[in-house]
Amino acid sequence: MNVYSKRIGKCKAKLKKEHFDGAIIIPGPNFQYLTSYTVESFERFMGLFLPVNEAPLLLLPKLEEERGRTRSVVDRITAYDDSDDLKDVLSFTFSELDLQGGKIGVEGQMPFSTCQLLENASNIEVGNIDFILQSLRLTKSTTEIERIKRSSRILERGISAGFEAITKGITEKEVARVIKHTIEDQGGEVPFLSVQFGPNSAIPHHTYGEREVKKGDVVLIDMGCRYKGYFSDITRVGVVGKINEKIKKIHDVVSKAQERAIERVKPKVEAQEIDSKAREYIKQNGFEDRFIHRTGHGLGLEVHEPPYIKQGNSRRLKPGMVFTVEPGVYLPGDFGIRLENDIVVTSEGFENLTTIGKEIRNI
Structure with a gap:
């Protein structure tokens, strides 16, 4: 059978x-x-x-x-x-x-x-x-997880190609084009893609447009890749030129919030506990009102599916569940920082399916 x-x-x-x-x-x-x-x-x-x-x-x-x-x-x-x-x-x-x-x-x-x-x-x-x-x-088979892993590797190449393509005067749309070609050449599909320069990075669902990159811009790339029907979803950030202390601080807060959330992942833990770990750390650092979305969502044949990593979700994690962990802080009119990794629950805890570094890319 x-x-x-x-x-x-x-x-x-x-x-x-x-x-x-x-x-x-x-x-x-x-x-x-x-x-x-x-x-x-x-x-x-x-x-x-x-x-x-x-x-x-x-x-x-x-x-x-x-x-x-x-x-x-x-x-x-x-x-x-x-x-x-x-x-x-x-x-x-x-x-x-x-x-x-x-x-x-x-x-x-x-x-x-x-x-x-x-x-x-x-x-x-x-x-x-x-x-x-x-x-x-809700829980993925070994074959399904392997497809999500492969999707993640392809996506990571696309993100790297996007950052490497950024030169003086390039637009968000032009960077998006490079990313799409890279993904498609690797056998993946690009159902959605966000390339956000400067203030646009503070608009979570901004896609890409004609804005040219400028010195000092935060560059946020968030995208999904589909491989043989299965999705990965990763977000990374860079800065054009010198990285100022404000950007460093918020990136550090978001990075540590993500780490605390991921460290809590294991079977029988409620999904809302993962959200709480990220939210509590961001609150402790004074950015509670600037974290304006759930911490994550499931991945599989859809880019958004259960389990949802959010407040009020008491669903207990099981081995084979795959989801994102993606806290963010957004300063309207200035910049936003979001970091997103794909995680699978294992019998002992978790496996991080995302291997690309999450440090700020200096462009």
């Missing part, structure tokens, strides 16, 4: 335990996790039907049939034509799988219009099963 068949089996067992008759999974990370088939959100309806008492079925438009048969592990495939009435196709599929009038699990990301379509086609009752799907993906 391959890994995807095992995942489908576990999913069906959990569905049955929660009194669902089946589930429908649409394109996205859960679809990929269960089928090996990677497809972005799609205009036409596509769905993995998971009846708890029958083999899974993939319902696809005909133009996706060939890819579905070659890329998916699901053997049972039904393809429909654009001229077909989708309501009739769905009604027939529900009847074929003995799901008419049943309780069907769907993802929270499923559009309301799609839910309505499914309900109207079969008189089913739908329920959110994000909690089931998240529980399946």
Whole structure:
């Protein structure tokens, strides 16, 4: 039995335990996790039907049939034509799988219009099963962790190339272009990228623009790399020219806050404890109001997924969980410092998947 068949089996067992008759999974990370088939959100309806008492079925438009048969592990495939009435196709599929009038699990990301379509086609009752799907993906296998590690190595090369590309007059956008090319040449993808010069580094979700680098600028590079479907996410900072004492101090505070948080990582510790370790140190140094986000988020097939390292999250860590630890301090109009590493929980504690140095790069 391959890994995807095992995942489908576990999913069906959990569905049955929660009194669902089946589930429908649409394109996205859960679809990929269960089928090996990677497809972005799609205009036409596509769905993995998971009846708890029958083999899974993939319902696809005909133009996706060939890819579905070659890329998916699901053997049972039904393809429909654009001229077909989708309501009739769905009604027939529900009847074929003995799901008419049943309780069907769907993802929270499923559009309301799609839910309505499914309900109207079969008189089913739908329920959110994000909690089931998240529980399946929460801890990573050895293969998944190795892919995240490989993603991290590729990302680190991209960050280094970005800093090395910075010369007088270069823009954020031009540095971003260098990083993207480096990542893609290594076999990775760049779903998001932030290159922030000077005051822009104090805007956490600034991406990149036409601002030219200036002497004295803090340069913050934050990016995600996807390799074979799996994400890494790292942030590092540099300074153009002399590094002043204010920058040194805040970098030191953020660095030590991150270290204290990472040192607390081990099985059975609550996620909120990791956040508290970083937050407490930053508060002790007078920057409590300038740390304006959670300390971290899970990594896997999504760049943001459970476990979330934040206040109020009492979820206990388990071996195989992978997440970021990324405290930051932001001074609007001046600069921001954030340091981000990727961490995996092990049976004894943790492994730091990020190997690139976190010292301030002197550019």
